[in-house]
Amino acid sequence: MEETYAPAITIDRTSSTPLYVQIAGPIEAAILSGELPAGAMIEDEVSMAQRLDVARPTARRALQELASKGLLSRRRGVGTRVTPPHVHRPMKLSSLNEDLAEAGFVPSTKVLSYEVRPPSADEAELLGLTSEDGLLRVSRLRYADDHPLALLTNLIPMDIAPTWRELGESGLYTCLHNRGIDIASATQEIGARGATADEAATLGEQPGAPLLTMHRVGRTAEGRPVEIGHHIYRPSLYSFRFSLFTS
Secondary structure, X not given: OOOEEOOOOOOOOOOOOOHHHHHHHHHHHHHHHOOOOOOOEEOOHHHHHHHHOOOHHHHHHHHHHHHHOOOEEEEOOOEEEEOOOOEEEEOOOOOHHHHHHHOOOOEEEEEEEEEEEOOXXXXXXXXXXXXXXXXXXXXXXXXXXXXXXXXXXXEEEHHHOOOHHHHHHOOHHHHHHOOOOOOOEEEEEEEEEEOOHHHHHHXXXXXXXXXXXXXXXXEOOOOXXXXXXXXXXXOOXXXXXXXXXXX
């Protein structure tokens, strides 16, 4: 039977610090220090409440606070586990969905908006379209092990655009590949900025929290630009990894 961890926690009932904070703090410290390794099973809220002599909602809130920070993954029928502490994505031309799966995460996607409209002048120039061509603007929320990780907004010519359902089930590059379109090269810019109130609410961050940004234009081997990506990521759970070489 798999070992279940019951982290050492000391409750001070005379303190003004809420009990759930006193519970969550030591667990967070144990996770960040590596004392509780990724994948470790944590005792459930019922056992924790009984062991610490607190109300079950108090134990539940403590665990939920840690889950909202991306430190724990809670699933009905599976239990509460320590999540891998960070998504280190290699700087290569690949799908985030595939990178997450290869790294051992369970990726999932929620399509937030799906809009067909004419391209702006700048968009038409970047994608080689005319003002008469249709353009899909789709925004998706990408999860890693049930934790919101990234907001992905893409602009795609309508003649190759995947459906709402396809984009909810697969990564964009897989959807395009299924249409005979493969991304062979891209120009990409990485930056950072503060989260807006809407972005913070969607990603589980605070307004103004730092976010990683990526702007990408993907092209086929023939040089056709087929997607513009405007993506933002939670740096608390995500980073880019570069390999540098001397010339």
